[in-house]
Amino acid sequence: MDSTPDTATPETVAVVVVTYNSERLLPDLIASLGPGLAGVGWHLTVADNASADDSVGAVRRLAPDATVVEMGRNAGYAAGINAAVAKAGPFSAVLVLNPDVRLTPGCITTLLEVLRKDGTGIAVPLLVDGDDRLIHTMRREPGTFRVLGDALLGAVRAGRYPAFGEMVTDERLYADERLTDWAEGSTVLISAECWNRVAPWDESFFLYSEETDFALRARDAGFATRFTPAARAVHLEGDSKVSPGLWTLLTLNKVRLYGRRRGKVAASAFWAALLLREASRAALGKEPSKMAARALVSPARMREAPGPHTVHRPKK
Template identity: 80%
Template sequence: MDSTPETVAVVVVTYNSERLLPDLIASLPPGLEGVDWQLIVADNASKDDSVGAVRRLKPDAIVVEMGRNAGYAAGINAAVAKAGRFDAVLVLNPDVRLTPGCVRTLLKVLKTEGTGIAVPLLKDGDGELIHTMRREPSVRRVLGDALMGAVRAGRYPALGEMVTDESMYTAERVADWAEGSTVLISAECWNRIGAWDESFFLYSEETDFALRAKDAGLATRFTPEAQAVHLEGDSKVSPALWTLLTLNKVRLYGRRHNRALGAAFWAALVLREGSRAVLGKEPSKLATKALVKPSRLREAPGPDTVQRDAARVAGR
């Protein structure tokens, strides 16, 4: 029996992440105990000393300096391109902290027949469960979210995209996709599905990859036996990032469905964001304006559009 440890390419995309890196890198040795691993960091032109921090904290890490803010998918692809031979790719956000033995458990789950992606149970910085599992986007699920709210709708498979029934997080199960902060991808899945779609600058890239894997018969499998902490980003409070997230939902759904369904999905999102805008929610106000502007739906959003939206909110 071959007892050679499996090899994992640990991929992290940084953008002004200097303050987060010490705790992330400190969590890697216990989180990857019993596994051969190599850290590859793709830096999206950070203005802080993210690159220097990686080199000080993990001198044998490979650092790929992108030279621009190329986005999450582009960073992942560039990092994997610099990896040597691997049995799996572990994609991590800089604000993730692995718990001991996390990756070894995920590797076991990845061996389940028909599995291409394994994801752990995540908790936030306060120890609260994060609802990471997702169902495939649909018109009915957007309407359920609009009428009932994401948490309530998510208790019903037909009505919510986010899986919010906490009993669903107590046992191993298959999800359509999962949030992309902590994702282990088998080498087979990576090679069959191909690179992440770089046209999604941020948000929906993990949805696209997991749904393409699902189309190919490779499931995303969740296990509560592996755990990590995700401090989480600010898409829920930043109007500019929420707008980007919303527009990318429309773009992804439109690529996977016919024009009529795409129009219905767009209309459902206009209803959802518009109703919240009326209630005074700033992220939804900006998202609604973008949804009803044809030029915003045609463009491929990038860092310039995020900065432009942020400036509008700030009144500059």
């Protein structure tokens, strides 16, 4: 699928989507692309991670001009993004979308305006869930005190204080445009310059922390992530918070990412803080935390490369 803008514009957006058993979500996603990208030139590339359903067929029926990359295996989210961009046509920006995202009219035109601001390499919109409730998408850089704050106060309460929360939960901060260390990766617009300087996404994470890693490396290279409430999209969201396997992978990847950026000594303190958090929640009977705590004290789980042998991705 592609579109020629109604008015002259230098922008061409490569829309990339990674699918995994996403057939039921694709009609609404694809229907939202035209209005969401109105006035902008764009083309769609979908990387499919060996879906067992008819995700590939659905893309070809609903978006016959789209490029489909069949990965042949469940290669992970980052690998799918990299493969899709590699097969996409020329672009001035890359729009990474989850299959369970729905763009609102004019969303990407607004994000492109934000992306043009000095120092900006990544632009992200305000996201709401299927019930029109605000999703806390802005994040601060991971840190040991922020994990401890989460453990002691809970993510929502800790997130009101920059020193103690990774998730930005003060809803007043979502009322205005601002820079953020990183943002959840379901709806991300990346400038071509940022992509060419910072890509590829790190495929070793398989799922979770890959967007954190990319945004922090972009920041290291001088490309900020900028949030704007003037652009809006709907994210139906997956089930990492309730699936023990996915929550465990998310937790382990936090340790891996922190260790790569901060070194072994700092990572040991970060690991201990995460273990305290997960063990305290496991004591309250939370199954995802029980599995995560066991994994954190397992040398084998801490060493192994994450992949489809350690977790099954949600059927989105």
